[in-house]
Each structure stands twice: as C-alpha cells, then as structure tokens.
Amino acid sequence: MKAAQVKLTDGPIDLDEFARLKALYGPLAESVRELVDATIRTEVDDEVIREVHAEIEAATAKLRARQLDGSFGMRTTVTGETFSWGNASVGLRNAVAPPLVIESDGAGRYWTQVTLGAAYEGPPGLVHGGVCALVLDHLLGVTGSADARRLTGTLTLRYRRGTPLGPLHAEARVASVDGRKATVRGTLSDAEGVTVEAEGIFVAPAASV
Amino acid sequence: MKAAQVKLTDGPIDLDEFARLKALYGPLAESVRELVDATIRTEVDDEVIREVHAEIEAATAKLRARQLDGSFGMRTTVTGETFSWGNASVGLRNAVAPPLVIESDGAGRYWTQVTLGAAYEGPPGLVHGGVCALVLDHLLGVTGSADARRLTGTLTLRYRRGTPLGPLHAEARVASVDGRKATVRGTLSDAEGVTVEAEGIFVAPAASV
Known part of the structure; x- marks a missing residue:
C-alpha cells in the first residue's frame, strides 16, 4: 500500500x-x-x-x-x-x-542534555568550538523566543576550557527583554563544570512584535 | 589483497x-x-x-x-x-x-568558498546561525594560528541579516597579535554582501609559544 x-x-x-x-x-x-x-x-x-x-x-x-x-x-x-x-x-x-532536545521548566529556564561523539570533534578529543556555538546559539535562540519569535542578532562565546566529547549539559535563561530584543545568557558544561559561556541578543523581525 | x-x-x-x-x-x-x-x-x-x-x-x-x-x-x-x-x-x-577548504594568499588573508545545502538549515531557506558560527570559528581559528597553534578564547558574531542557503564566501585576517593572543576579524557573505561579522580572540596554550 x-x-x-x-x-x-x-x-x-x-x-x-x-x-x-x-x-x-x-x-x-x-x-x-x-x-x-x-x-x-x-x-x-x-x-x-x-x-x-x-x-x-x-x-x-x-x-x-x-x-x-x-x-x-x-x-x-x-x-x-x-x-x-x-x-x-x-x-x-x-x-x-x-x-538537540530542548526542555523547559515552564519558569524561564531552558536546557538540553546531549552526547556529542566523533562527528563533532575539533581539537583531538574535544568538541569543535563551532559546534559548541551551534548548541548554544540554538538553545539561547529558543530561550529568547519564548514570548515572540526572534532571530540571532549577536552572539558572544567565552571558551573557558576545552569541552570533552561525551555527555554534556547546556542551559539558558533570559536576562532581559526590551521590546523586540531579548538578552539571553547560557552555559555549556561537562561533569566538571562550565566549559563555554554564551550571551546572545535575539531580535524579532519588525513585523512580528 | x-x-x-x-x-x-x-x-x-x-x-x-x-x-x-x-x-x-x-x-x-x-x-x-x-x-x-x-x-x-x-x-x-x-x-x-x-x-x-x-x-x-x-x-x-x-x-x-x-x-x-x-x-x-x-x-x-x-x-x-x-x-x-x-x-x-x-x-x-x-x-x-x-x-570547508581553507585557502590563503600567503599574505595574511584566509578564505573559504562553500556551498551549504539543506543539511545546514536554520530558519526556512537560511543557514542556521550556529552553522555560520561553525564556519567562522574554524576560519578565524586557522587565520589566528598561522604563526602558532591557538584555540578559541572568545568569539563574537554579529548577524546582519539571514544567510541564504547556497554558495557562500567567508574570509578573515589577523587584526593584531599580542604574545599568546591573536585577534582575528572575518565575515561571511553571499552574492549580495556580508551577512555575518565575526571577531575572535584565539589563545595559544601556555606551553606552545
């Protein structure tokens, strides 16, 4: 059939x-x-x-x-x-x-648990810095779009140390909203703690808010 | 055999x-x-x-x-x-x-021509913001590692407008070097001009410079 x-x-x-x-x-x-x-x-x-x-x-x-x-x-x-x-x-x-599967507590915190294997490698044994950016950009974007659909305006990433391949946790929260703009902060972590910090400004298209 | x-x-x-x-x-x-x-x-x-x-x-x-x-x-x-x-x-x-295939003119300019298709989508018809970050992180990292191997310290991306799926050009140049740190600037562009600007600070591990 x-x-x-x-x-x-x-x-x-x-x-x-x-x-x-x-x-x-x-x-x-x-x-x-x-x-x-x-x-x-x-x-x-x-x-x-x-x-x-x-x-x-x-x-x-x-x-x-x-x-x-x-x-x-x-x-x-x-x-x-x-x-x-x-x-x-x-x-x-x-x-x-x-x-990524993004979860939320319904009170503004968003997170994802993800295991990144060999296909996400940058430096040997570590997650590619750009893949860390991909995870955080998406998570922060979803977090900043809770009340209105917004796209990435600026994204700043601070790499504290290498992120090992394996199980990781990322989480984010809105820091402030100003009309079309939302400022969102988040982190990527392994079992030992934070590896990358991120701050993003997400902006709604003019027509949508 | x-x-x-x-x-x-x-x-x-x-x-x-x-x-x-x-x-x-x-x-x-x-x-x-x-x-x-x-x-x-x-x-x-x-x-x-x-x-x-x-x-x-x-x-x-x-x-x-x-x-x-x-x-x-x-x-x-x-x-x-x-x-x-x-x-x-x-x-x-x-x-x-x-x-990515990264090319250089031997005088400090690095670039890559890449066509990004359906697998790199974010918003409909556009490259995922995190994929733009992946391209720029790697290109800027190579540019900042010309004289010594360096890893991403911070990366800031400014998304001027959506980047359409299709043929793209990215290029980068070192703005300044200060011992272990190199500041690198670059852009991602389609045929109409720049879509994303990036600035990265790349840092050599303490032992390597």
Missing part, C-alpha cells in the same frame, strides 16, 4: 500523521547518524570501503527518486505547532543534528 | 599513503553527505524508507567490524603536516563537515 508522505505544499498535518511520520523518519535519520560516525572511525579493508560506498550511492538514489526541490523548511500541525525536521541542530531528519 | 589502513596508533604516514587514503575515504564520506541531504528531502513511499533504513544499518555494521575506539583525532604525515579527518568543519571523513 502506498502511504501519504510529508509534502511541504500540503497544509498543516494532523497529530496522528505527525506521529506516524516521526516514527518513520526518526529511525532512518538515526541510522544515518550511526553511519556518519562509522565513516569517521572505520578501519576495515579497502574493498569493504568501496563496497559500502557503492551501497550508499544506491540507497541515496532510491531516496532521491522523489524529493523536495529545496530544503525542508518549517511545517505546522493542525494544533499550530511548528516542526523543522531539516534543522541543523534539532532536525529529526537531519543527521548533521545530534539532534 | 588486504591493504594497510589508517591507524591512529601508527606513526606519521608517507605522502603516497596519504594520497591513497584520501582517494579511498574522500568519496565514501562524500556519498554519506549526499545521503544526509536525501534523508532530509526524500518523499518516497514508506516501504522504500524502511528498505533504505535496513540497508544503511547493514552498511554501518560492515564499517564497524573494525574501528577506532574513539574519535579520529589528529595524525601527521612524514613531512610534518597534520590532518584531522574527523573534524566537524574540515574533516575529509566527516559527513557533518561541508567540508
């Missing part, structure tokens, strides 16, 4: 369909994340590398038989929630994204 | 072996980048998604039959050049990395 697929040209989708698609695409992207990791770390013989290369090209061709013209963008459910499955930090369908 | 593989426990590798491994792993990672893009954009039927999912899991298992315990880290050639094929922004073997 041929089932309906997510089409960006369709309108908002109902929650059953949302759950069904999540259960379909989530595991696919998760398997691609594992493949990304294995591609970096493998030490198998050349002929196996070439064999896998051919298999991946064939799998990609199957997926590309019918695809969106451009990027995923943003869709909405019938209840008005948005989802950006192609997003580089939180996208369910994007193997570049860890993906 | 069983060929030798990159092992992190091995010493520096000669240039012929470096070229051979580059030609083996480069195309593998490139095929995984295509797969990442297709995973985000595909609209094929559910049964094809499930079939591809199973194929990717099988391919990953083949690669994992023998692999590094941890991340790739950094290796050196016999001529003293280092390579970080697992790096999240420039890693040849890392499908998370576009990968």
Whole structure:
C-alpha cells in the first residue's frame, strides 16, 4: 500500500500523521547518524570501503527518486505547532543534528542534555568550538523566543576550557527583554563544570512584535 | 589483497599513503553527505524508507567490524603536516563537515568558498546561525594560528541579516597579535554582501609559544 508522505505544499498535518511520520523518519535519520560516525572511525579493508560506498550511492538514489526541490523548511500541525525536521541542530531528519532536545521548566529556564561523539570533534578529543556555538546559539535562540519569535542578532562565546566529547549539559535563561530584543545568557558544561559561556541578543523581525 | 589502513596508533604516514587514503575515504564520506541531504528531502513511499533504513544499518555494521575506539583525532604525515579527518568543519571523513577548504594568499588573508545545502538549515531557506558560527570559528581559528597553534578564547558574531542557503564566501585576517593572543576579524557573505561579522580572540596554550 502506498502511504501519504510529508509534502511541504500540503497544509498543516494532523497529530496522528505527525506521529506516524516521526516514527518513520526518526529511525532512518538515526541510522544515518550511526553511519556518519562509522565513516569517521572505520578501519576495515579497502574493498569493504568501496563496497559500502557503492551501497550508499544506491540507497541515496532510491531516496532521491522523489524529493523536495529545496530544503525542508518549517511545517505546522493542525494544533499550530511548528516542526523543522531539516534543522541543523534539532532536525529529526537531519543527521548533521545530534539532534538537540530542548526542555523547559515552564519558569524561564531552558536546557538540553546531549552526547556529542566523533562527528563533532575539533581539537583531538574535544568538541569543535563551532559546534559548541551551534548548541548554544540554538538553545539561547529558543530561550529568547519564548514570548515572540526572534532571530540571532549577536552572539558572544567565552571558551573557558576545552569541552570533552561525551555527555554534556547546556542551559539558558533570559536576562532581559526590551521590546523586540531579548538578552539571553547560557552555559555549556561537562561533569566538571562550565566549559563555554554564551550571551546572545535575539531580535524579532519588525513585523512580528 | 588486504591493504594497510589508517591507524591512529601508527606513526606519521608517507605522502603516497596519504594520497591513497584520501582517494579511498574522500568519496565514501562524500556519498554519506549526499545521503544526509536525501534523508532530509526524500518523499518516497514508506516501504522504500524502511528498505533504505535496513540497508544503511547493514552498511554501518560492515564499517564497524573494525574501528577506532574513539574519535579520529589528529595524525601527521612524514613531512610534518597534520590532518584531522574527523573534524566537524574540515574533516575529509566527516559527513557533518561541508567540508570547508581553507585557502590563503600567503599574505595574511584566509578564505573559504562553500556551498551549504539543506543539511545546514536554520530558519526556512537560511543557514542556521550556529552553522555560520561553525564556519567562522574554524576560519578565524586557522587565520589566528598561522604563526602558532591557538584555540578559541572568545568569539563574537554579529548577524546582519539571514544567510541564504547556497554558495557562500567567508574570509578573515589577523587584526593584531599580542604574545599568546591573536585577534582575528572575518565575515561571511553571499552574492549580495556580508551577512555575518565575526571577531575572535584565539589563545595559544601556555606551553606552545
């Protein structure tokens, strides 16, 4: 049986369909994340590398038989929630994204627990400084958009020490709001404490506040 | 015939072996980048998604039959050049990395031309602010490490406007050097001009200068 697929040209989708698609695409992207990791770390013989290369090209061709013209963008459910499955930090369908899962206590504190492996390396054994920025930019952006959608205006990162690959915690809170601008502060930490401090100014497009 | 593989426990590798491994792993990672893009954009039927999912899991298992315990880290050639094929922004073997190729005029200017597609999306149709930070952090870090290896101390990004997905240009130059610290400024641009400005202070570990 041929089932309906997510089409960006369709309108908002109902929650059953949302759950069904999540259960379909989530595991696919998760398997691609594992493949990304294995591609970096493998030490198998050349002929196996070439064999896998051919298999991946064939799998990609199957997926590309019918695809969106451009990027995923943003869709909405019938209840008005948005989802950006192609997003580089939180996208369910994007193997570049860890993906971050952002939680909130409902009282202004936002956080995420994430384990960053070999694919996020910068200096040996450490998370790339730019990946620390990716995590903090997204978390601070969500935190600063709680009352109105805002985009990054400025972001300042202070790297106190290297962030080891492995389990990490990031958290953020709004420091102040001034009309379209929200100032948000946050940190990235390992088990020993803070590794990176961040401050961001997030600004709503003129029309949206 | 069983060929030798990159092992992190091995010493520096000669240039012929470096070229051979580059030609083996480069195309593998490139095929995984295509797969990442297709995973985000595909609209094929559910049964094809499930079939591809199973194929990717099988391919990953083949690669994992023998692999590094941890991340790739950094290796050196016999001529003293280092390579970080697992790096999240420039890693040849890392499908998370576009990968950036950084060029220099030999007179202090460093730049990179990169096309960022669906896997780097933030707001619909735009590059994720954190991905802009990843590009600029790496480029500025290389620029600030020309005379001595330095790591990111602070990084400040000013987002002038959204950066469209597509072909982009980033460039950077050292503004000043003060012992272990280098101040570097750079920009990210599309065809219309600058989208993000960056300033970074990069610091050498105490022992290395």
